[in-house]
Amino acid sequence: MTWGWRKLLAIRNMVRPFIWKSIGSGSETNAWSDIWCDLGPLRKFITPRIIANAGFHLQSSLADIVSPNGQWRWPIAWYNLFPVLINLIPPSIRENVRDRLVWKDLEGNTCHFTSWEVWNSIRIHDNKVNWVNMVWFKQCIPKHSFHIWLVIRNKLKTQDRLSVWEAGSETNLKLMCCPLCCFDRDSRDHLFFECSFAAQVWNNVRTMTNMEHVNGEWSDIMTWMEQNVSLKKPDNVISRLVVAAASYFVWQERNNRLFTRRQRTALVVAQEIITTVRMRILNFKFKRRFEKRSLMEKWKIPSSNMEIEPD
Known part of the structure; x- marks a missing residue:
């Protein structure tokens, strides 16, 4: 069978x-x-x-x-x-x-x-969370959305969670530190984006969105997500894509350093986030009345992506 x-x-x-x-x-x-x-x-x-x-x-x-x-x-x-x-x-x-x-x-x-x-x-049914539309939406990148869902639920295998499980010897637990900044144990709030390395990444990518005023604390990012949950404007969608991609690639860099010893600079990681999100945006069609043309210039979106509206 x-x-x-x-x-x-x-x-x-x-x-x-x-x-x-x-x-x-x-x-x-x-x-x-x-x-x-x-x-x-x-x-x-x-x-x-x-x-x-x-x-x-x-x-x-x-x-x-x-x-x-x-x-x-x-x-x-x-x-x-x-x-x-x-x-x-x-x-x-x-x-x-x-x-x-x-x-x-x-x-x-x-x-x-x-x-x-x-x-x-x-399936097991539970109450609908208020951030669901910020994670799962039509234009999302599925693997990024799944990852940020884990982040929001605090289900990643970070060092603070491993210490609670008492995994490994006591000596190894005391030697744990964030692979990105080599300071303190990593955790959900530390990695996204209080860690000095992750903060550099976030500061480089948030200028490409309408989240310039949102600092690198996870609580502030969640507050922004909850306040903008019902907005479907292109700039809001792009911001959601950037948050998900930033968390995905920071976690990827953390694992690369921990398990393969490969390292990239914060600028390289930020550029990969921008490139990935831009490739997704190129599939969008923007209304000609879309006001934030500066955002399109930042992302180098060609005029062919402007949708002709009927008379």
């Missing part, structure tokens, strides 16, 4: 409550094991022995337990044994109409089956 199939089988119990049978003739629906009513599979509370004693078998279809006049065929005594059956109304049996599988979402609505719908139904 392949890895993929093993993973699919492992989530059977999570997926099963959302797969229902839409009843037609009832002949293709197992009366006890399929989900066709709000009670779920009847085998949850009706045992195989009780089913057999009533004259049915485990393979009985729904059509087998509903009489032609639309009444249940199971014993009256079942209503005393299982009171939940009292309010269970027999489904309308339609001859020559096939039963079919349907997907029901979290609200109980029948919907078209898609992998997205499955994921949305089985």
